Amino acid sequence: MKCIHAKTGRVLAEDVEIANTFWKRLKGLMLRSQLPVGRALLLDPCPQIHTCFMRFAIDVVFLDASNRVVAVLENLKPWRMSKFYTSSRRTLELPGGTLQNCICAGDELSFN
Numbered sequence: 254m255k256c257i258h259a260k261t262g263r264v265l266a267e268d269v270e271i272a273n274t275f276w277k278r279l280k281g282l283m284l285r286s287q288l289p290v291g292r293a294l295l296l297d298p299c300p301q302i303h304t305c306f307m308r309f310a311i312d313v314v315f316l317d318a319s320n321r322v323v324a325v326l327e328n329l330k331p332w333r334m335s336k337f338y339t340s341s342r343r344t345l346e347l348p349g350g351t352l353q354n355c356i357c358a359g360d361e362l363s364f365n
Contacts, residue, residue, distance in 0.1 A: 256293055256345060259361040266293035266347060269364060273297045281346070282307055288348045295364070297343040303334040310349030314356065315341035322360045327352050 256266040268291060272278045278296050282288060283306040296302070302313060313326040315338045323341045328349045345362070356362075 254364050256295075257363045257365070258356055259363050261355070263355060265345075265351060265356075265362070267291040269293045269295050269345070271295050271297065282311065284308075288346070290348055290351070292348070294346045295343055296346070299344040300339060300341040301335050301337040302344055302346070304329055304331045305334075307331045312347040312349055312352045314345040314347070314352070314362065316343045316345065316362060318342040320362045320364070322356055322358050322362065324358060325352065325356055327354070 254269045255264055256269050257264055272281060272294055278299060281296065282294055287309055288311065304311065308331060310328045310330045313329055313335065315323040317323055317340050323338050326335060
């Protein structure tokens with residue numbers, strides 16, 4: 254599945270993996286050596302994330318139930334924790350440096 258920034262048509266990820274069970278969300282990106290360019294992990298449901306036991310920085314997009322951006326964190330380093338976003342339904346994790354200020358709160362992402 255692809256992730257596309259609806260406003261610009263820019264493909265943010267060619268291959269989005271879905272973590273929609275407790276165990277998949279718990280494992281997330283922990284202990285992976287990297288998240289290759291063009292890949293992403295969509296955690297659903299997920300209003301908060303941490304980067305404990307991770308080896309690389311990530312870009313994070315918190316989305317509401319309509320896939321509108323609630324918040325964006327760029328280059329979140331290992332051993333950090335985000336705040337809890339009450340309006341976030343799901344969270345998209347991308348390789349660090351993917352976003353480069355291209356999206357902001359209120360933008361919409363599409364998945365297909």
